[in-house]
Amino acid sequence: MAVKDFMTKKVIYVSPDTTVSAAADLMREHHIHRLPVIESDKLVGLVTEGTIAEASPSKATSLSIYEMNYLLNKTKVGQIMIKQVITVSKLASLEDAVDLMLRHSIGVLPVVDNDVISGIITDKDVFKAFLAVSGYGEDGVRVRLITDDTVGVLEKIVHLISEENLNISNTVNIPRQDGKVIIEVQIDGEFDIDQLKQKFVQNGFNVDGITRTSSKN
Structure with a gap:
């Protein structure tokens, strides 16, 4: 930036x-x-x-x-x-x-x-x-994941989302002192958030939050 x-x-x-x-x-x-x-x-x-x-x-x-x-x-x-x-x-x-x-x-x-x-x-x-970088004020869904800070973890998250034919508009990575990382992903569109949450859980991710967001314009 x-x-x-x-x-x-x-x-x-x-x-x-x-x-x-x-x-x-x-x-x-x-x-x-x-x-x-x-x-x-x-x-x-x-x-x-x-x-x-x-x-x-x-x-x-x-x-x-x-x-x-x-x-x-x-x-x-x-x-x-x-x-x-x-x-x-x-x-x-x-x-x-x-x-x-x-x-x-x-x-x-x-x-x-x-x-x-x-x-x-x-x-x-x-x-x-x-606010722009975090995707605040956009219509869609925000997913907050807590995971190990390892090589390929973001690629895996992107792959799981793309399998559902969904578009990622923003991502934010927040390192934690315990070696874990918080990854927040802003996803466009309307879809079944429970289904996406279940998919992340089945693939070993800790879903710390998943919420719908709306435009602030």
Whole structure:
């Protein structure tokens, strides 16, 4: 899974000369929490709700609302933006992007190659990718099997399903510490789930669950 397959390609951004007030308005308008700062087609920084909050006068200040708004309209994004921005390549794996987010405790990565931004990937994009990979929200049947993590086990599962002329849309493998593996298979269509369950049991599989799923669209 590559970053380019899941990133948000339409990037809403500001320039270093954008006022803090205008950047905050843009975030509210688009329901986002951070904005890349671009100058001459190159990424030069990142402004977030947090950096704007730090730049805003404290509620305990003696300044009037007019004075506070005046300051925010005079302060430029370039004065408060994060300049050392952690980025990721569009060719990197999604797993690499998630690892970067976790290690640096951040929820967004601008996607940059040769100093040019082509997208942005956020924690929400990662959540959507997980749902897509797991087959969530699809009509069909999900089978959860617990089996030995041995060579050929997935091939055997696929063979048993194909014998019933059924199509697999997604598979997820989850290793366990006891040497076993959980294999979840999403299968398209309407069919007798009890019959399929019995077939797996007869072939030595532990069927931990088999349920019908429905579209979430």
